[in-house]
Amino acid sequence: MRSLASVDPTLAARALAASTEITTAALEGDDVDGVLPLVVQRAAALAEADLGLVTVRAEDDRLTVEAAHPVADGLVGLTLSARSAAARVARGGVPVAVDDFVVDPRTAPFVPAALRGYGPFAVAPFGTRERRLGALAVYRRRGAEPFSKITVDLLASFAAQAGLALVLAEGATARRRVAVYEERERIARDLHDVIVQRLYAAGMQLDLLGRRLATRLDRADAARIADAVDQLDQTIEEVRGTVRALRSPDPEPPADLLGSVRAEVDIAGELLGFPPSLDVKGDLDGVPSEAADHARAALRETLSNVVRHSGAHTVSVRVRRKNSLLRLEIVDDGCGIPKDVSKRGLRHLEERAVAAGGRCRITSSARSGTRVTWEIPLAFA
16 A cells, blocks of 8 residues: 555545545445445545546456446446556556546547546556455546646555455455355244144144044034134245245245255155155256246145145155146045045145146045146246
8 A cells, every 4th residue: 555644634634534434334334336436436536536437347357337426327337448547457456647548548549438528547456456346547627637646646545445445345244144144044944844844733633633523513613623724724835935035035046946846845754754756857947937936836735735634655746847848746645635625725736727827637536546737838937
Protein backbone atom coordinates (compact mmCIF):
# COMPACT_ATOMS: atom_id res chain seq x y z
CA MET A 1 0.00 0.00 0.00
CA ARG A 2 1.33 3.41 -0.95
CA SER A 3 2.38 5.95 1.66
CA LEU A 4 0.04 8.94 1.98
CA ALA A 5 2.35 11.07 4.12
CA SER A 6 2.27 13.93 1.61
CA VAL A 7 -1.51 13.99 1.30
CA ASP A 8 -3.40 16.91 2.80
CA PRO A 9 -4.45 15.86 6.34
CA THR A 10 -8.09 16.69 5.65
CA LEU A 11 -8.10 14.59 2.49
CA ALA A 12 -6.29 11.76 4.28
CA ALA A 13 -8.93 11.86 7.02
CA ARG A 14 -11.68 11.69 4.39
CA ALA A 15 -9.97 8.72 2.76
CA LEU A 16 -9.68 6.93 6.10
CA ALA A 17 -13.34 7.64 6.90
CA ALA A 18 -14.39 6.34 3.48
CA SER A 19 -12.32 3.16 3.89
CA THR A 20 -13.82 2.57 7.33
CA GLU A 21 -17.30 3.09 5.94
CA ILE A 22 -16.67 0.56 3.17
CA THR A 23 -15.22 -1.99 5.58
CA THR A 24 -18.16 -1.67 7.96
CA ALA A 25 -20.73 -1.94 5.19
CA ALA A 26 -19.00 -4.97 3.67
CA LEU A 27 -18.56 -6.91 6.90
CA GLU A 28 -22.01 -6.18 8.32
CA GLY A 29 -24.02 -7.04 5.21
CA ASP A 30 -24.72 -10.30 3.38
CA ASP A 31 -24.71 -8.72 -0.10
CA VAL A 32 -21.04 -7.97 -0.78
CA ASP A 33 -21.77 -6.82 -4.34
CA GLY A 34 -24.23 -4.29 -2.93
CA VAL A 35 -21.28 -2.36 -1.46
CA LEU A 36 -19.77 -1.61 -4.89
CA PRO A 37 -21.92 1.50 -5.57
CA LEU A 38 -20.70 2.96 -2.28
CA VAL A 39 -17.08 2.16 -3.20
CA VAL A 40 -17.26 3.95 -6.54
CA GLN A 41 -19.17 6.90 -5.08
CA ARG A 42 -16.53 7.47 -2.42
CA ALA A 43 -13.68 7.00 -4.93
CA ALA A 44 -15.13 9.63 -7.28
CA ALA A 45 -15.53 12.07 -4.39
CA LEU A 46 -11.97 11.54 -3.10
CA ALA A 47 -10.47 12.00 -6.58
CA GLU A 48 -12.76 14.95 -7.40
CA ALA A 49 -13.71 13.04 -10.54
CA ASP A 50 -16.68 13.50 -12.84
CA LEU A 51 -17.14 9.75 -13.16
CA GLY A 52 -16.12 6.65 -11.25
CA LEU A 53 -16.36 3.05 -12.40
CA VAL A 54 -15.69 -0.20 -10.57
CA THR A 55 -15.08 -3.13 -12.87
CA VAL A 56 -14.85 -6.86 -12.17
CA ARG A 57 -12.68 -9.37 -14.00
CA ALA A 58 -14.09 -12.29 -15.94
CA GLU A 59 -12.27 -15.54 -16.66
CA ASP A 60 -11.20 -14.22 -20.09
CA ASP A 61 -9.67 -11.11 -18.39
CA ARG A 62 -12.27 -8.78 -19.81
CA LEU A 63 -13.79 -6.33 -17.34
CA THR A 64 -17.45 -5.65 -16.74
CA VAL A 65 -18.64 -2.41 -15.17
CA GLU A 66 -20.53 -3.38 -12.01
CA ALA A 67 -21.15 0.09 -10.55
CA ALA A 68 -20.87 3.68 -11.72
CA HIS A 69 -21.10 7.09 -10.09
CA PRO A 70 -22.97 9.09 -11.09
CA VAL A 71 -25.31 6.43 -12.47
CA ALA A 72 -25.67 6.75 -16.23
CA ASP A 73 -27.45 4.68 -18.84
CA GLY A 74 -25.25 2.27 -20.75
CA LEU A 75 -22.36 2.14 -18.28
CA VAL A 76 -23.29 -0.61 -15.82
CA GLY A 77 -22.86 -3.87 -17.72
CA LEU A 78 -20.44 -2.32 -20.21
CA THR A 79 -17.64 -4.74 -21.13
CA LEU A 80 -14.05 -3.49 -21.47
CA SER A 81 -11.46 -5.25 -23.61
CA ALA A 82 -8.93 -7.58 -21.99
CA ARG A 83 -6.30 -5.35 -23.66
CA SER A 84 -7.63 -2.11 -22.16
CA ALA A 85 -5.59 -0.16 -19.62
CA ALA A 86 -8.06 -1.05 -16.86
CA ALA A 87 -7.75 -4.76 -17.65
CA ARG A 88 -3.95 -4.57 -17.68
CA VAL A 89 -4.00 -2.82 -14.31
CA ALA A 90 -6.37 -5.43 -12.91
CA ARG A 91 -3.95 -8.17 -13.97
CA GLY A 92 -0.67 -6.47 -13.18
CA GLY A 93 -1.49 -4.55 -10.03
CA VAL A 94 0.18 -1.25 -11.05
CA PRO A 95 -1.94 1.95 -11.28
CA VAL A 96 -2.02 3.94 -14.51
CA ALA A 97 -2.88 7.62 -15.10
CA VAL A 98 -3.02 9.56 -18.38
CA ASP A 99 -3.88 13.17 -19.20
CA ASP A 100 -6.28 12.31 -22.04
CA PHE A 101 -7.14 8.66 -22.47
CA VAL A 102 -8.93 9.30 -25.79
CA VAL A 103 -5.65 10.24 -27.50
CA ASP A 104 -2.97 8.61 -25.34
CA PRO A 105 -1.57 5.61 -27.31
CA ARG A 106 -1.70 3.41 -24.19
CA THR A 107 -5.47 3.81 -23.89
CA ALA A 108 -6.88 5.26 -27.12
CA PRO A 109 -7.44 1.96 -29.04
CA PHE A 110 -9.80 0.60 -26.37
CA VAL A 111 -11.94 3.60 -25.38
CA PRO A 112 -15.67 2.70 -25.53
CA ALA A 113 -18.00 5.15 -27.23
CA ALA A 114 -19.80 5.82 -23.94
CA LEU A 115 -16.56 7.21 -22.43
CA ARG A 116 -15.28 9.42 -25.27
CA GLY A 117 -16.39 12.59 -23.53
CA TYR A 118 -13.75 12.11 -20.83
CA GLY A 119 -10.03 12.91 -20.86
CA PRO A 120 -8.01 12.68 -17.61
CA PHE A 121 -8.09 9.08 -16.46
CA ALA A 122 -6.67 7.10 -13.52
CA VAL A 123 -7.16 3.45 -12.68
CA ALA A 124 -5.97 1.33 -9.76
CA PRO A 125 -6.18 -2.40 -9.06
CA PHE A 126 -9.16 -3.41 -6.95
CA GLY A 127 -8.75 -6.36 -4.61
CA THR A 128 -5.67 -8.01 -3.13
CA ARG A 129 -2.54 -9.55 -4.59
CA GLU A 130 -4.00 -13.02 -4.07
CA ARG A 131 -7.54 -12.09 -5.15
CA ARG A 132 -7.57 -9.47 -7.89
CA LEU A 133 -11.21 -8.56 -8.25
CA GLY A 134 -10.89 -5.95 -10.98
CA ALA A 135 -10.13 -2.25 -11.25
CA LEU A 136 -11.34 1.07 -9.84
CA ALA A 137 -11.22 3.91 -12.38
CA VAL A 138 -11.96 7.64 -12.23
CA TYR A 139 -12.46 10.11 -15.07
CA ARG A 140 -12.67 13.88 -15.61
CA ARG A 141 -14.24 15.65 -18.55
CA ARG A 142 -11.98 16.46 -21.50
CA GLY A 143 -10.05 19.67 -20.90
CA ALA A 144 -10.12 19.30 -17.11
CA GLU A 145 -7.01 19.19 -14.95
CA PRO A 146 -5.23 15.80 -15.03
CA PHE A 147 -5.09 13.67 -11.90
CA SER A 148 -2.04 14.43 -9.75
CA LYS A 149 0.33 11.76 -8.51
CA ILE A 150 -0.98 12.28 -5.00
CA THR A 151 -4.54 11.68 -6.18
CA VAL A 152 -3.48 8.53 -8.02
CA ASP A 153 -1.68 7.27 -4.91
CA LEU A 154 -4.76 8.07 -2.85
CA LEU A 155 -6.96 6.18 -5.32
CA ALA A 156 -4.63 3.18 -5.23
CA SER A 157 -4.61 3.14 -1.44
CA PHE A 158 -8.37 3.43 -1.20
CA ALA A 159 -8.91 0.75 -3.87
CA ALA A 160 -6.58 -1.63 -2.02
CA GLN A 161 -8.33 -1.10 1.32
CA ALA A 162 -11.83 -1.36 -0.16
CA GLY A 163 -10.86 -4.46 -2.13
CA LEU A 164 -9.39 -6.10 0.95
CA ALA A 165 -12.60 -5.35 2.86
CA LEU A 166 -14.71 -7.00 0.16
CA VAL A 167 -12.45 -10.07 -0.01
CA LEU A 168 -12.65 -10.49 3.76
CA ALA A 169 -16.40 -9.93 3.65
CA GLU A 170 -16.82 -12.63 1.01
CA GLY A 171 -15.15 -15.10 3.37
CA ALA A 172 -17.21 -13.97 6.34
CA THR A 173 -20.44 -14.16 4.34
CA ALA A 174 -19.55 -17.64 3.10
CA ARG A 175 -18.90 -18.81 6.66
CA ARG A 176 -22.22 -17.36 7.84
CA ARG A 177 -24.04 -19.09 5.01
CA VAL A 178 -22.38 -22.41 5.78
CA ALA A 179 -23.44 -22.07 9.41
CA VAL A 180 -27.01 -21.29 8.36
CA TYR A 181 -27.11 -24.22 5.92
CA GLU A 182 -25.75 -26.58 8.56
CA GLU A 183 -28.42 -25.48 11.02
CA ARG A 184 -31.12 -25.84 8.37
CA GLU A 185 -29.87 -29.32 7.57
CA ARG A 186 -29.96 -30.27 11.26
CA ILE A 187 -33.55 -29.05 11.58
CA ALA A 188 -34.53 -30.79 8.34
CA ARG A 189 -32.94 -34.04 9.51
CA ASP A 190 -34.81 -33.90 12.82
CA LEU A 191 -38.11 -33.20 11.06
CA HIS A 192 -37.51 -35.96 8.54
CA ASP A 193 -36.12 -38.66 10.82
CA VAL A 194 -38.24 -38.04 13.91
CA ILE A 195 -41.39 -36.00 13.30
CA VAL A 196 -42.44 -37.53 9.98
CA GLN A 197 -41.98 -41.09 11.21
CA ARG A 198 -43.95 -40.40 14.40
CA LEU A 199 -46.77 -38.86 12.40
CA TYR A 200 -46.74 -41.85 10.05
CA ALA A 201 -46.90 -44.24 12.98
CA ALA A 202 -49.74 -42.30 14.62
CA GLY A 203 -51.68 -42.28 11.37
CA MET A 204 -51.22 -46.00 10.86
CA GLN A 205 -52.33 -46.82 14.41
CA LEU A 206 -55.34 -44.52 14.20
CA ASP A 207 -56.36 -45.94 10.83
CA LEU A 208 -55.98 -49.50 12.12
CA LEU A 209 -58.01 -48.67 15.21
CA GLY A 210 -60.76 -47.19 13.08
CA ARG A 211 -61.00 -50.33 10.95
CA ARG A 212 -61.00 -52.63 13.98
CA LEU A 213 -63.79 -50.66 15.61
CA ALA A 214 -65.71 -50.03 12.41
CA THR A 215 -68.66 -52.18 13.46
CA ARG A 216 -68.87 -50.57 16.90
CA LEU A 217 -68.55 -46.92 15.92
CA ASP A 218 -71.38 -44.77 14.71
CA ARG A 219 -70.95 -42.99 11.39
CA ALA A 220 -69.99 -39.64 12.95
CA ASP A 221 -67.17 -41.13 15.06
CA ALA A 222 -65.86 -43.16 12.11
CA ALA A 223 -65.85 -40.00 10.02
CA ARG A 224 -63.92 -38.15 12.72
CA ILE A 225 -61.24 -40.86 12.81
CA ALA A 226 -60.98 -40.83 9.02
CA ASP A 227 -60.70 -37.04 9.06
CA ALA A 228 -57.95 -37.23 11.70
CA VAL A 229 -56.01 -39.65 9.49
CA ASP A 230 -56.42 -37.29 6.52
CA GLN A 231 -55.18 -34.38 8.61
CA LEU A 232 -52.10 -36.38 9.64
CA ASP A 233 -51.44 -37.13 5.97
CA GLN A 234 -51.72 -33.44 5.14
CA THR A 235 -49.43 -32.52 8.04
CA ILE A 236 -46.83 -35.05 6.85
CA GLU A 237 -46.97 -33.50 3.40
CA GLU A 238 -46.50 -30.02 4.85
CA VAL A 239 -43.58 -31.12 7.03
CA ARG A 240 -41.91 -32.75 4.04
CA GLY A 241 -42.39 -29.56 2.07
CA THR A 242 -40.66 -27.68 4.87
CA VAL A 243 -37.81 -30.22 4.85
CA ARG A 244 -37.37 -29.77 1.10
CA ALA A 245 -37.33 -25.99 1.50
CA LEU A 246 -34.78 -26.19 4.31
CA ARG A 247 -32.52 -28.40 2.23
CA SER A 248 -32.88 -26.26 -0.90
CA PRO A 249 -31.42 -22.81 -0.15
CA ASP A 250 -31.41 -21.79 -3.81
CA PRO A 251 -34.53 -20.11 -5.15
CA GLU A 252 -34.86 -22.64 -7.93
CA PRO A 253 -33.06 -25.80 -6.84
CA PRO A 254 -32.49 -28.51 -9.42
CA ALA A 255 -35.03 -31.33 -9.46
CA ASP A 256 -33.06 -34.21 -7.92
CA LEU A 257 -35.70 -36.78 -8.74
CA LEU A 258 -33.47 -39.82 -8.23
CA GLY A 259 -32.50 -38.66 -4.75
CA SER A 260 -36.16 -38.05 -3.90
CA VAL A 261 -37.15 -41.51 -5.15
CA ARG A 262 -34.50 -43.18 -3.02
CA ALA A 263 -35.50 -41.15 0.04
CA GLU A 264 -39.18 -42.06 -0.33
CA VAL A 265 -38.34 -45.75 -0.75
CA ASP A 266 -36.06 -45.66 2.31
CA ILE A 267 -38.79 -44.08 4.46
CA ALA A 268 -41.33 -46.66 3.29
CA GLY A 269 -38.85 -49.43 4.12
CA GLU A 270 -38.38 -48.15 7.66
CA LEU A 271 -42.14 -48.15 8.23
CA LEU A 272 -42.80 -51.47 6.50
CA GLY A 273 -40.00 -53.25 8.31
CA PHE A 274 -38.38 -54.39 5.05
CA PRO A 275 -36.83 -52.54 2.11
CA PRO A 276 -38.86 -52.26 -1.11
CA SER A 277 -36.92 -53.13 -4.23
CA LEU A 278 -36.02 -50.21 -6.45
CA ASP A 279 -35.27 -50.41 -10.17
CA VAL A 280 -34.47 -47.21 -12.09
CA LYS A 281 -33.83 -47.04 -15.82
CA GLY A 282 -33.15 -43.91 -17.82
CA ASP A 283 -31.57 -40.58 -16.92
CA LEU A 284 -33.58 -38.76 -14.25
CA ASP A 285 -31.20 -35.80 -13.98
CA GLY A 286 -32.81 -33.95 -16.85
CA VAL A 287 -36.42 -34.35 -15.71
CA PRO A 288 -37.98 -30.85 -15.53
CA SER A 289 -38.79 -29.51 -12.07
CA GLU A 290 -42.56 -29.50 -12.55
CA ALA A 291 -42.62 -33.11 -13.74
CA ALA A 292 -40.27 -34.15 -10.91
CA ASP A 293 -42.55 -32.52 -8.33
CA HIS A 294 -45.57 -34.42 -9.68
CA ALA A 295 -43.63 -37.69 -9.75
CA ARG A 296 -42.24 -37.50 -6.22
CA ALA A 297 -45.67 -36.58 -4.83
CA ALA A 298 -47.29 -39.49 -6.68
CA LEU A 299 -44.67 -41.93 -5.37
CA ARG A 300 -45.07 -40.62 -1.83
CA GLU A 301 -48.87 -40.96 -1.94
CA THR A 302 -48.68 -44.49 -3.33
CA LEU A 303 -46.11 -45.72 -0.81
CA SER A 304 -48.10 -44.11 2.00
CA ASN A 305 -51.13 -46.17 0.96
CA VAL A 306 -49.00 -49.31 0.81
CA VAL A 307 -47.60 -48.74 4.29
CA ARG A 308 -50.95 -48.01 5.89
CA HIS A 309 -53.31 -50.40 4.17
CA SER A 310 -51.67 -53.22 2.23
CA GLY A 311 -50.14 -55.56 4.80
CA ALA A 312 -47.68 -56.43 2.01
CA HIS A 313 -44.62 -58.66 2.39
CA THR A 314 -42.95 -57.46 -0.80
CA VAL A 315 -43.05 -54.11 -2.57
CA SER A 316 -41.30 -53.13 -5.78
CA VAL A 317 -40.80 -49.66 -7.20
CA ARG A 318 -39.85 -49.22 -10.84
CA VAL A 319 -39.02 -45.87 -12.39
CA ARG A 320 -38.58 -45.55 -16.14
CA ARG A 321 -37.63 -42.63 -18.30
CA LYS A 322 -37.80 -43.38 -21.98
CA ASN A 323 -37.55 -40.54 -24.44
CA SER A 324 -40.30 -38.08 -23.42
CA LEU A 325 -42.19 -40.38 -21.04
CA LEU A 326 -41.72 -40.80 -17.28
CA ARG A 327 -43.37 -43.82 -15.67
CA LEU A 328 -43.68 -45.00 -12.07
CA GLU A 329 -44.82 -48.51 -11.27
CA ILE A 330 -45.42 -49.59 -7.67
CA VAL A 331 -46.42 -53.20 -7.03
CA ASP A 332 -47.23 -54.89 -3.71
CA ASP A 333 -48.45 -58.36 -2.74
CA GLY A 334 -50.83 -57.11 -0.06
CA CYS A 335 -54.55 -57.41 0.52
CA GLY A 336 -55.57 -55.04 -2.23
CA ILE A 337 -57.41 -51.80 -1.67
CA PRO A 338 -59.98 -52.29 1.13
CA LYS A 339 -63.48 -51.08 0.34
CA ASP A 340 -63.64 -49.00 3.53
CA VAL A 341 -60.45 -47.04 2.79
CA SER A 342 -60.80 -43.37 1.78
CA LYS A 343 -60.23 -42.97 -1.95
CA ARG A 344 -58.93 -39.43 -1.59
CA GLY A 345 -55.31 -40.47 -1.98
CA LEU A 346 -56.13 -42.43 -5.15
CA ARG A 347 -57.95 -39.43 -6.57
CA HIS A 348 -54.87 -37.31 -5.87
CA LEU A 349 -52.75 -39.73 -7.91
CA GLU A 350 -55.12 -39.53 -10.85
CA GLU A 351 -55.51 -35.77 -10.60
CA ARG A 352 -51.74 -35.23 -10.59
CA ALA A 353 -51.29 -37.43 -13.64
CA VAL A 354 -54.07 -35.67 -15.54
CA ALA A 355 -52.75 -32.24 -14.53
CA ALA A 356 -49.40 -33.17 -16.09
CA GLY A 357 -51.03 -34.53 -19.26
CA GLY A 358 -50.61 -38.19 -18.28
CA ARG A 359 -52.63 -40.98 -16.73
CA CYS A 360 -52.78 -43.31 -13.76
CA ARG A 361 -53.92 -46.94 -13.83
CA ILE A 362 -54.67 -48.91 -10.66
CA THR A 363 -55.40 -52.63 -10.54
CA SER A 364 -56.08 -54.31 -7.23
CA SER A 365 -57.43 -57.52 -5.76
CA ALA A 366 -57.22 -59.36 -2.45
CA ARG A 367 -55.48 -62.27 -4.19
CA SER A 368 -52.83 -60.49 -6.28
CA GLY A 369 -52.25 -57.21 -4.42
CA THR A 370 -52.08 -53.79 -6.02
CA ARG A 371 -50.30 -52.35 -9.03
CA VAL A 372 -50.16 -48.60 -9.62
CA THR A 373 -48.86 -47.38 -12.97
CA TRP A 374 -48.44 -43.61 -13.14
CA GLU A 375 -46.98 -41.89 -16.21
CA ILE A 376 -46.67 -38.41 -17.66
CA PRO A 377 -45.14 -36.94 -20.83
CA LEU A 378 -42.04 -34.86 -20.06
CA ALA A 379 -42.70 -32.54 -22.96
CA PHE A 380 -45.64 -31.20 -20.99
CA ALA A 381 -43.53 -29.82 -18.12
